[in-house]
Amino acid sequence: MLCNPRLVALACIVLTPAAALALPSFARREGVSCATCHSLVPRLNRTGYDYRNAGYRMPDKLGVEDAKFKEFGDFNSVRSETIISWMKSSPGDGSTGTTQTSINVLGASLYPLTGAIAKNFASRVELDVSASGGLSVANMFVRGTFGSEDHHVNLRVGVTHPWEGYGASDLPAGLSLPLALGMPSFEAASGTGSTYFAPSLFNQAQVEAGYTYKGFNLAASVLNGLVVQGSGGAFGASPAIGGSLSRDPTDPNHNTKDFQVVANQFIGDDNAISAYYYHGSLSLPVAGATTPTTFSNQFDKAALFATLAPFKKLWILGGAVWGWDHTYDATAAGPSADRFLSSGWFAETNARYNESVGLIARYDYFNPSRSTGNDNVQGVTLALNGLVYGGLQGILEYQVLKTNTSQSVVRTDQSLQLHLFFAY
Amino acid sequence: MRHASIASAFLLFAAVAVLLTSETSRAAEGASADRGKEIYGESCAKCHGKSGEGDGRAGKSLEHKPTAFTDKSKLATDDKLFKATKEGGKAVGQSSDMEGFPKLSDDQIHDVVAYIKTFAK
Numbered sequence: 001m002l003c004n005p006r007l008v009a010l011a012c013i014v015l016t017p018a019a020a021l022a023l024p025s026f027a028r029r030e031g032v033s034c035a036t037c038h039s040l041v042p043r044l045n046r047t048g049y050d051y052r053n054a055g056y057r058m059p060d061k062l063g064v065e066d067a068k069f070k071e072f073g074d075f076n077s078v079r080s081e082t083i084i085s086w087m088k089s090s091p092g093d094g095s096t097g098t099t100q101t102s103i104n105v106l107g108a109s110l111y112p113l114t115g116a117i118a119k120n121f122a123s124r125v126e127l128d129v130s131a132s133g134g135l136s137v138a139n140m141f142v143r144g145t146f147g148s149e150d151h152h153v154n155l156r157v158g159v160t161h162p163w164e165g166y167g168a169s170d171l172p173a174g175l176s177l178p179l180a181l182g183m184p185s186f187e188a189a190s191g192t193g194s195t196y197f198a199p200s201l202f203n204q205a206q207v208e209a210g211y212t213y214k215g216f217n218l219a220a221s222v223l224n225g226l227v228v229q230g231s232g233g234a235f236g237a238s239p240a241i242g243g244s245l246s247r248d249p250t251d252p253n254h255n256t257k258d259f260q261v262v263a264n265q266f267i268g269d270d271n272a273i274s275a276y277y278y279h280g281s282l283s284l285p286v287a288g289a290t291t292p293t294t295f296s297n298q299f300d301k302a303a304l305f306a307t308l309a310p311f312k313k314l315w316i317l318g319g320a321v322w323g324w325d326h327t328y329d330a331t332a333a334g335p336s337a338d339r340f341l342s343s344g345w346f347a348e349t350n351a352r353y354n355e356s357v358g359l360i361a362r363y364d365y366f367n368p369s370r371s372t373g374n375d376n377v378q379g380v381t382l383a384l385n386g387l388v389y390g391g392l393q394g395i396l397e398y399q400v401l402k403t404n405t406s407q408s409v410v411r412t413d414q415s416l417q418l419h420l421f422f423a424y
Numbered sequence: 425m426r427h428a429s430i431a432s433a434f435l436l437f438a439a440v441a442v443l444l445t446s447e448t449s450r451a452a453e454g455a456s457a458d459r460g461k462e463i464y465g466e467s468c469a470k471c472h473g474k475s476g477e478g479d480g481r482a483g484k485s486l487e488h489k490p491t492a493f494t495d496k497s498k499l500a501t502d503d504k505l506f507k508a509t510k511e512g513g514k515a516v517g518q519s520s521d522m523e524g525f526p527k528l529s530d531d532q533i534h535d536v537v538a539y540i541k542t543f544a545k
Binding site: 027030031032033035036037039045046047048050051058059060269270312313352355 | 467470471481482483484485486487519520521522523525
C-alpha cells in the first residue's frame with residue numbers, strides 16, 4: 001500500500017484551525033491587561049486558569065457579592081476572524097501536487113452574557129456567525145462554583161469544550177491542534193475508516209462536576225457524545241446537542257452517555273501535569289455497505305500532559321495520547337472482538353518575546369492504528385503570535401505534515417496561514 | 425520692547441502654572457485614604473496585594489512583578505502614582521502590564537494615591 005487516501009484525508013483535519021479564545025470583556029471587567037491571564041493569547045497562565053476555574057472571577061472574590069455587574073462591555077464581547085492561507089499537497093511519488101490560496105472571512109463570534117454572576121454563578125455563551133449567515137452554538141453553559149478561594153466545587157451544565165486544561169492540555173497558542181488531540185483514530189486494513197472522535201475536536205453537551213483543592217483539580221463529566229450523519233458514503237460527525245443533532249432512536253447508542261475524567265496538578269505556579277480519560281460509544285457507518293449499516297464502537301482514550309516553565313518567558317509542553325477502538329467485523333456483522341490501538345505524542349515550546357509577541361514550535365507524531373504497519377503522520381509547526389494593536393491579533397503559522405506508510409512517505413502537506421482576529 | 429514681551433509671557437505662564445498647581449494641590453489635599461481604600465480593594469489589590477506588597481494573586485504570572493508600596497524610600501511621587509493609575513504603567517516608563525483606569529475620576533485617583541501612601545513605612 002503506497003497511498004491510503006483515507007489516511008491522507010485525515011491529515012487535512014489538522015489544518016482545521018483551533019479557534020483562539022481570549023475575551024476582552026474579562027480584561028475590561030477586571031481592569032487588567034491580557035498578560036494577567038494569558039502567557040500567549042489565548043493560552044492561559046496560572047492566573048487565567050484559576051480565574052476560569054473560580055467562575056470567571058478572581059478566586060478571592062468567590063462567594064462575594066459582585067458590585068461590578070454594571071457595564072455592557074463587562075459581559076459582552078465580539079470577535080471577527082479572517083484567514084489568508086496557502087496550502088500545498090505533494091504526493092510522494094513525484095507526481096504533480098495541488099496548491100490552493102484563499103482569503104476567507106470566517107465570520108464573527110458573539111459572546112453575550114459571559115462572565116461571573118452574583119456570588120457563585122457564571123455563564124458563557126459563544127455564538128458563531130459564519131460569513132454566509134449560519135448561526136451555531138460553540139459554547140453555552142452555566143456554572144456554579146461553591147467554596148473558598150483554595151477549596152471549591154464546580155458544576156457546569158451545557159455545551160462546552162470537553163475539559164478545561166492548562167498548558168499542554170489546554171487549547172493551543174497557535175492555530176492548529178496537536179495531531180494526537182485533533183485527529184481521529186483510523187483503521188485502514190479493515191476498511192472501517194475514521195472513528196470520528198478526537199479528544200479536542202468537539203464541544204459537547206455535558207454535565208461536569210469538579211473539585212479544586214489549591215493546585216489540584218479533578219473534574220468528571222457525563223457527555224452526550226457525538227452523532228455521525230450523512231449518506232452516499234459522505235459522513236460527518238457532530239456533537240449530539242439536540243434537535244437535528246440527535247442520535248436516531250434506532251441507534252443502539254441512542255441513550256448511551258460518554259464519560260470523562262480529567263485531573264490537573266500544579267507544581268509551583270507555572271508547572272503542571274494533567275491526566276485525561278474518556279470512554280465513549282459511537283455508531284459508525286460501515287464502509288462500502290450497500291444499505292446504510294452501522295456498528296457500535298465502544299472506545300477509550302487516555303492522555304498524559306506536562307507543562308514546564310524553566311524560565312519566565314519559556315514554556316515546554318508535551319503530551320502523549322492513546323486510543324482503543326473497535327473495527328467492523330463483517331463475519332460477525334458487528335464490532336470486532338479485539339480493539340486496535342492508536343497513539344501519538346507532541347512536544348512544544350512557547351517563547352514570549354514581550355507582552356505582545358511570542359513564538360510557538362511543535363513536533364507531532366500520530367499513528368492512527370498501530371495494527372496497520374507503520375502508518376503515521378508527523379508534523380512540524382511554527383507559529384508567530386502577536387497582539388498587533390489593541391484588540392487586533394495576528395497568528396501566522398507554517399505547518400508541514402508528512403503522511404507515511406511502512407514503505408515510504410506518501411504525501412507532504414504544507415500550509416501557511418495568517419489568521420487575523422479583532423476582538424472587542 | 426522684545427524683552428518686555430518675553431517677560432510678560434513668562435509671568436503669564438507662571439501665573440497659569442501656579443493656578444494649576446494650586447488646583448492639583450487642593451485636589452490632593454482633599455484626598456481621602458478611607459475612600460481610596462475601597463477603590464484600591466476593588467481595582468488594585470488583585471495585583472498589588474491587599475497590603476500593598478505587590479503580592480496579589482493576579483500579579484504572580486506577570487513578567488514584571490507589580491510594584492510594592494511598602495518601602496517609603498522607593499515610593500514614587502504622587503504625580504507619578506496618579507499618572508500610572510490614570511494612564512497605565514507605560515505612561516510613566518513602567519510595564520504595560522499595568523492598565524490605566526481612565527474611568528476613575530481625578531478625585532478618586534487622588535483618594536487611591538492617598539491610600540497607597542499609607543502602606544509606605
